[in-house]
Structures are given as C-alpha cells and as structure tokens.
Amino acid sequence: MSTTKPTKSPYHHGDLRRAVLTAALDVIAADGPSGLSLRDLARRAGVSHAAPAHHFKDRTGLLTAIAAEGFGLLAATIAEAVDLKDAGVRYVRFAREHPAHFQVMFAPELLREGDLELTTARALASEALGGAVSAVPPEGRGPDARLAGVAAWSLAHGFATLLLGHNLDGAVGEREPEEVFRVLAGMLFRSG
Amino acid sequence: MSTTKPTKSPYHHGDLRRAVLTAALDVIAADGPSGLSLRDLARRAGVSHAAPAHHFKDRTGLLTAIAAEGFGLLAATIAEAVDLKDAGVRYVRFAREHPAHFQVMFAPELLREGDLELTTARALASEALGGAVSAVPPEGRGPDARLAGVAAWSLAHGFATLLLGHNLDGAVGEREPEEVFRVLAGMLFRSG
C-alpha cells in the first residue's frame, strides 16, 4: 500500500483497464465466465458501474480482450518449446497457470469473432503450434503432418480441458499433471 | 400438428418439462449456455415466465438435467462400442450429434454437482469408458492401463471440443470428422 490507493479515490483510476482485466480473471477462474458481471468488476475496482464499458465497450469486448491476451501468452510460451512434446507440456502448463484465459479462449460464443487483436493473436499461436509440429522429423509423425498436428493439439487440449474440469483428479493423483502428459505424448509419437 | 397444440392454450401444458428441455438444447446449440434465458424458454413453450422453474427449480437445475441426460446418452452409445477405437469414434459422434449436451456436461460451474441423477449418469458413462479401455489387450495399451484410458479420453475429448469450436475446420476439410479421428486413434494405439 505504498503508492497505490490514495485516501480519496481520484476521478481517474490510473490503470482501470488492467484492474478490470485482473479482477475478471479472478472471477472467471473461480466461477467461470457466466459468473462475470461488469458491475461487480466496477465495484471491485472502486469505480462507477459504467466505467468498465469505456475500456471494453461491453461484456463481449472484455472477454475478447481476455482471449486475445491469452492467445498472446500461449503463443509466447509455445514459441520457446524445444520440441513437440515440450510444446504440449507448455500447453498444459499454460492451461493450469491461466485457467481463466484458457476457458475464454475456447468459448467462441462469448467472443467478438471479427476483432483484430483476437485474430492476430490467435494466428500467432497457431503459427507457433505449427512450428512445433514441423520440427518433428517426418518418420516420427506418420503419413500426414497436418493430422499429426491435429493429434497433438487434440491430446493436449483434451488433457488440459479435462484437467481443469477436475475430470482427471483420480487418474492423475499426486503426480504433476505435466509429467503425466509427458507419458501420454510418448504414447502418441513413438520416438518423442 | 395432429395431437399437439390445442387451439386455446390449456392451463396444463402436457409435457412442459420436455418442451423446455428441447427448446433449451436448441438455444444452447446456437448460442451456448450463456444465451439461455428461462423466460425466453417459457415464451417459446407458450407458458408464463415462472412455469419452467416448477420443473427444474432454477437455471442450474435445468442445466444439470441436461447434463445428466447427456451422460446417460453417452453411456448408452459407449457401452455398445466394439473396441476402444470405436468408443472414441462414438464419443466424437455424440459430441457432433448432441453439441448442447456435450457443452453443458463439461461446464461444471453451471451444474449442481451434488445432484443424484447427474452423479449416477456420470458414473455410468465413466464405467462404460472404463470397459472400453479394459477391452484393449495389455500389450497394446502400454505399461499403465489407467493412463491409456486418460490418453484415449483426452484425445477424443480434445478432438471433439476443438471440432465444436470450429478450430479444426481447415485440417478436417471435407472429410467426415469420425474418419479423421479414426486415423488419430490409430496413431495413439499402434495395433488399433
């Protein structure tokens, strides 16, 4: 409480956009996107009920901004992967560390599909994933490279999704989910 | 329009529960669970705004009923699978034929987790999936049978989810999604 929160709330928040985003991520991680309320976010940030709309236009705009940010973060971490298995592990780790982003990114009915930031960020992530797939030597990925990518993505996405939904609690147990996924990825591509 | 829809709407709808469920499935398939409104469903069924609540208690109750129905349907089709690959294909087909059920089934924050019907239906589906996994000969499923099940489920679930989100439109193209998945499943378990 050194620099932030002056005694009397000033007219200008300072970084309301970020504050609303962060609060929204908290709420979504706890209650899902359906638990999100712009007015609640406004209260949390200590501003009037209509203030958030000025930064995000509307609820869809806020969720679209979250999805775009998520795709950017995902693209960044996938781009650093050393091979496809590592990319999968990073995908799973991303879902665990950014569950709110992850949920919103794959809920198209909540997003403004035409949005430019969203489109470019998603393209970036797709590109990073494609790079990880093409790094696999041809003999290790079967006849169709396109399908190898779909298989890897499906496995990672399914594992991450089921994990976040607590559908794998029993099977994963005390182990680190990323390590479990490493085994699954080994099943899909013989060499690794 | 032979037996249904009498000219003057009678006080008792006849099968309001089913009518609301069906309408809800339509709405969810089109706009997702967030587009669902009890009052809208009531209007579609031609009843007063509070009538649906009498059958489902509240919004959560309606969605829970849908999820339970979904798990029942899924369990039934998985139970008929001849092997694990077929079970995966049926999983994908279920997601395509019942997209609304599928979405709701795996949105835990929208459901009443304690619900008895939900719990039993989900257990039934889990049991059916376990049966399909245990039908695979030990040499074909790797060291850990539990993980083989997780791998199969993750692959099918991820593929189905990405498919419904239109994330695989380019990769799948004109092919039947079930056939594409058959190839993916072949990558995961060498023999098939």
Add this chain to the structure above:
DNA sequence: GGGCAATCTTGTCAGTGTCAAGTTGTGGAA
C-alpha cells in the same frame, strides 16, 4: 493559460432469475 479529448459519473431502461402467493386442473380415495 485555454481548450480538448479521454476518463469517469449519474441516471435510466428493458430484460433476467428467483421467490411468494394465488389459481386452475387432475387423479385418486371415499
């Protein structure tokens, strides 16, 4: 210093979920 645009507030409207209380119809017991 003056104006201007971004930021935030206030007020309002239609729509929603949920609850409480009343109304209507149905099926089963007497």
Add this chain to the structure above:
DNA sequence: TTCCACAACTTGACACTGACAAGATTGCCC
C-alpha cells in the same frame, strides 16, 4: 359420483444486470 389433496401453472414483485445517453472532471498538448 363427489370431493379433496396435490401437481401444474399464473401473477406480481424485487433485486440485479448490460447497455445507452448525457453530464462532470481531469490530464495533456499547443
């Protein structure tokens, strides 16, 4: 057949929400 208890549905109300319009405040740039 009559009647009554219960299920199905209606009506009315309240608090909450997203969205919009119009006004107030403030920092910034010329």
